[in-house]
Amino acid sequence: MSTDPSGFVTLARVRYRYDPAAPAIVDGVDWTIPRGAIHCLLGRSGCGKTTLLKLAAGLLLPSEGEVRLGGEVLRGPAARAGFVFQAPTLLDWLSALDNVLLPLSLKRRPSRTDRAAARDLLGLMGLADCADRRPAALSGGQQSRVAVARALIGEPDLLLLDEPFAALDALTREDLQDDLLRLCSLRGTAALFVTHDIAEAVYLGDRVAVMAAGRLIHAAPIALPRPRPRSIRYDPAFGAACRALRDAMDGRAAPEGRAA
Secondary structure, X not given: OOOOOOOOEEEEEEEEOOOOOOOOOEEEEEEEEOOOOEEEEXXXXXXXXXXXXXXXXXOOOOOEEEEEEOOEEOOOOOXXXXXXXXXXXXXXXXXXXXXXXXXXXXXXXXXXXXXXXXHHHHHHOOOHHHOOOXXXXXXXXXXXXXXXXXXXXXXXXXXXXXXXXXXXXXXXXXXXXXXXXXXXXHHOOEEEXXXXXXXXXXXXXXXXXXXXXXXEEEEEEOOOOOOOOHHHHHOHHHHHHHHHHHHHHOOOOOHHHOOO
16 A cells, blocks of 8 residues: 555554564554545554554654654654544543543643533533543443543544444444544544454445554455445445455455555
8 A cells, every 4th residue: 555645644664663673563554544534454463553553643653664644744642633542541530521621631721612612522422411420420332432522622633543442332333433434524534443343444444454464465445335324234345345354364365455
């Protein structure tokens, strides 16, 4: 998958090693994400997915190559990016509203406008009545929604998500996938979503890549219409896209599907 200078997020020949003498955990990755697009990354545990996500966020700096966001080389954590972790990581002693406001609170005292924006986000996530509840009074799905709202409070241009729905039941997970698609579309937010779930990647992604041993071994656009109704999961084209990605994960990708 070659880089494109017009891309909003660009990773160019990125390598990363925790130890200079050790093999690269991320090994020569090229990736471009256009503004407003949702790209998904599949791969087995230990393949380097989370490390690549941290490189895209500027939480790690590449040993070789460069990461650009909006044309600027990242030299540290990207101010224009929001991050959603595998667990919601909410602060138990804060309300849902104050958890959403946390990224702003770490920089300055939130204003009345900030608090109104946080309430609007909770409303968009279906949590208008939960703003004053603490995490212990929220379900797992509600906590995940608060975590997504927290990542969006700074109006980021890029959202980075590391398997944020993995621990949820199937129906709640589908609800959150729809919430994410709606919010990214509404705000024009680009997203890089890491998952183990092939169907989740196909449902969410404009493009999906498969990673193995630190390299991108397959990348392909998902030729499904947007918006995507839930019923599309039962469409033959959806099943075919899932099968192609499964073949890639098993090392059976067609030559035209390999990452460049």
